[in-house]
Amino acid sequence: MNDLIIRTEKLTKIYEDGYRTVALQDIDLTIARGSLSCIMGPSGHGKSTLLHLIGGLDRPTSGRVYLEDMDLTSVGSSKLAVLRCRRIGFVFQFFNLLPVLTVLENVEVSMMLAGVPQKEQRERAIEILRLVGLEEKCHVKPNQLSGGQRQRVAIARAMANNPDILLMDEPTGNLDSKSEQELLTHIHKVNQNGKTIVIVTHSQMVAAVAQRIFLIRDGRLENS
Numbered sequence: 001m002n003d004l005i006i007r008t009e010k011l012t013k014i015y016e017d018g019y020r021t022v023a024l025q026d027i028d029l030t031i032a033r034g035s036l037s038c039i040m041g042p043s044g045h046g047k048s049t050l051l052h053l054i055g056g057l058d059r060p061t062s063g064r065v066y067l068e069d070m071d072l073t074s075v076g077s078s079k080l081a082v083l084r085c086r087r088i089g090f091v092f093q094f095f096n097l098l099p100v101l102t103v104l105e106n107v108e109v110s111m112m113l114a115g116v117p118q119k120e121q122r123e124r125a126i127e128i129l130r131l132v133g134l135e136e137k138c139h140v141k142p143n144q145l146s147g148g149q150r151q152r153v154a155i156a157r158a159m160a161n162n163p164d165i166l167l168m169d170e171p172t173g174n175l176d177s178k179s180e181q182e183l184l185t186h187i188h189k190v191n192q193n194g195k196t197i198v199i200v201t202h203s204q205m206v207a208a209v210a211q212r213i214f215l216i217r218d219g220r221l222e223n224s
C-alpha cells in the first residue's frame with residue numbers, strides 16, 4: 001500500500017488578471033496517509049491557493065498534484081468533480097452552512113448530491129454528528145449554535161461522503177480559544193478515525209497537534 005496520499009511536484013500557480021501574481025512557486029511536498037499536517041505562513045503568501053490545488057478545486061499553472069498514483073492535473077473536469085465529491089472534504093473559514101436547514105439536513109445535503117439513498121443519508125449523518133459531539137443538536141438551525149459548533153457541523157458535512165482527505169482553511173480563524181480547543185479535540189478524533197487532515201492555520205494551538213508543518217512564505221515552501 002502506498003503510504004503517501006498526496007504528492008506535489010513543482011507546483012506553481014500564477015494569477016494573471018491584469019496584474020501578474022506568482023502565488024505559488026515550485027512546491028514539492030508529500031502528505032502521508034492518515035497524517036495531520038498544517039500549512040502556515042503570513043496572509044497572502046499562498047496557503048489557500050495551495051490547499052485548493054491539492055484538493056483539485058483549482059488548476060495549477062504548471063507542476064503536478066498526485067492523489068496516490070493519479071495525476072489530478074491531467075484528469076478532466078467532470079471526473080475531477082466526482083473525485084472531489086467522493087475522496088476530498090473541504091471545510092472553509094466561514095462555515096458556509098445553509099441557514100434554513102437543520103444541522104442534520106446540512107449534513108444530508110452533501111450525500112443527496114452524491115446520490116446516497118435517503119434512509120442511509122439519515123443514519124450516516126447521525127453517526128457523523130455523534131463523532132463531532134453534536135448528536136443533541138441534529139434538529140436545530142445553525143443560527144442557534146456557537147461558532148465552534150457551526151464549524152463542527154461544517155466538518156461533519158465535509159465527512160458526509162466518507163472522504164479519505166479533509167482539507168480545512170483556517171477552520172478556527174473565527175473562534176475564541178475555548179471553542180478552538182474543543183474543535184481541535186474533535187478534529188483530533190476524526191484524524192484518529194483514519195482521515196488524512198491538512199489544515200491551513202495561524203494558530204499555534206492547532207500547529208501543536210500536527211505531525212508536520214509546511215511553512216509557506218512568498219509562495220515558496222520554506223521547510224518540511
Ligand SMILES: Nc1ncnc2c1ncn2[C@@H]1O[C@H](COP(=O)(O)OP(=O)(O)O)[C@@H](O)[C@H]1O
Binds near residue numbers: 048
Ligand atoms: N483568484 C485570484 N485571482 C488573483 N489573485 C489571487 C487569487 N487568489 C489569490 N490571489 C493572490 O495570490 C496570493 C496568495 O493568495 P492566497 O493563497 O489566498 O494566500 P493566503 O491564503 O496565504 O492568505 C495573494 O497575493 C492573492 O492576492
Ligand SMILES: [Mg+2]
Binds near residue numbers: 044
Ligand atoms: Mg487564505
